[in-house]
Amino acid sequence: MDFSSDTSAPAHPKVLEALVAANDGNQPSYGNDAVTAQLRSALSRVLETDDFDVWLCASGTASNALALSCFCPPIGAILCHEEAHIARDERGAPEFFSGGGKLQLLGGDGAQIDETELRSALSRIDRGFVHETPAHVLSLTNLTESGTAYPVEQIRHYAALAKEADLTVHLDGARLANALVSTGASAAEMSWKAGVDVLCLGLTKTGAIGCEIIILFGAARAKFGALKARAKRSGHMPPKMRYLGAQALAMFEDDLWLKLAATANQRAREASNLLCKHPGTKLVHPVQGNEIFVRLDEDLVKRLKDAGATFYPWLDDSHRLVTSWATGADTIKRLASIVG
Incomplete structure (x- = not known):
């Protein structure tokens, strides 16, 4: 992931x-x-x-x-x-x-x-x-x-x-x-x-x-x-x-560029919705594209890292997750299984 x-x-x-x-x-x-x-x-x-x-x-x-x-x-x-x-x-x-x-x-x-x-x-x-x-x-x-x-x-x-x-x-x-x-x-x-x-x-x-x-x-x-x-x-x-x-x-x-961007944006919304189901999650900024800026509790960060997810720490104790045209539905399903 x-x-x-x-x-x-x-x-x-x-x-x-x-x-x-x-x-x-x-x-x-x-x-x-x-x-x-x-x-x-x-x-x-x-x-x-x-x-x-x-x-x-x-x-x-x-x-x-x-x-x-x-x-x-x-x-x-x-x-x-x-x-x-x-x-x-x-x-x-x-x-x-x-x-x-x-x-x-x-x-x-x-x-x-x-x-x-x-x-x-x-x-x-x-x-x-x-x-x-x-x-x-x-x-x-x-x-x-x-x-x-x-x-x-x-x-x-x-x-x-x-x-x-x-x-x-x-x-x-x-x-x-x-x-x-x-x-x-x-x-x-x-x-x-x-x-x-x-x-x-x-x-x-x-x-x-x-x-x-x-x-x-x-x-x-x-x-x-x-x-x-x-x-x-x-x-x-x-x-x-x-x-x-x-x-x-x-x-x-x-208009391939717009179709690919639409996929990336959709995957970001899906990933954000899943992360926000976790009680320790707080969005820092609204998801208006393919980037998610979110505060995650230590337990979820560890579970994601242990599952091989790659994402970066960001400003104000938050994390950034970015999706792309190549972020598949299988990735979202796997994320769902981790978030629970």
Whole structure:
């Protein structure tokens, strides 16, 4: 019973089939191949627009850091939640890629930025004050690092506040599919239609081997040349990009990425319901995707560990359990037999 992470899950067979199909003959390098061109057409359907530019990376950290570095100068700052992945789990990559840009951390329940804190941070921006480190970007995460989902209305509201202060809006969508399934929104509604300028759309956690897509919308496309240059300089210009593109094409065909996310979300709800039947269990955050944050008593933790379950301790004496597309019904049945 592996609840350690959705990155521990295998790649979906359709992804592997797509890689084999792409492995036929020679193709131009660095994204100039036919497969990557097909991906743009697929993204036009998924995003309901042609007004975008796209770059592929193999990791979420690379995609976030590259994207943010194009919009935050070394003397600027990025507003984000204090638990955001870019703050907690990327070893200073956004600061490194931006040449010194600062992360300004905001609080809020469920790893969602509190509106009062956001308004306060925006009101303090003074680009003419030499002692200030003015914010240039607002970064949101969906799903958040606590497994909660920002609804589209909230993203739109926060984006509007940010744009009033002349900030670029970045969305870390490493688990975007899970958030879309949970909220019922479309990818377009949760990105450019809500005011997002740059989206890091993740497919690795959903069922790819390693595929993250940086998407620049509208006026943000002016930074595409800088994005490519930074990708080259940092070693994130895949020479055989068709193999990343092939993964994405497989995931978008027949909306496979959303179907896989739906399975992961369903398994998380099932697992959460079982755990909550135990009298010593308390949910820390609502289950709005494929992550469960829960306080478990020592007896249940021991029984789960003794049965071979893998999951991690988290903040505030809680534990995190993560499901994936590959979490089968048999795993849930086994969990039920342990919880009792």
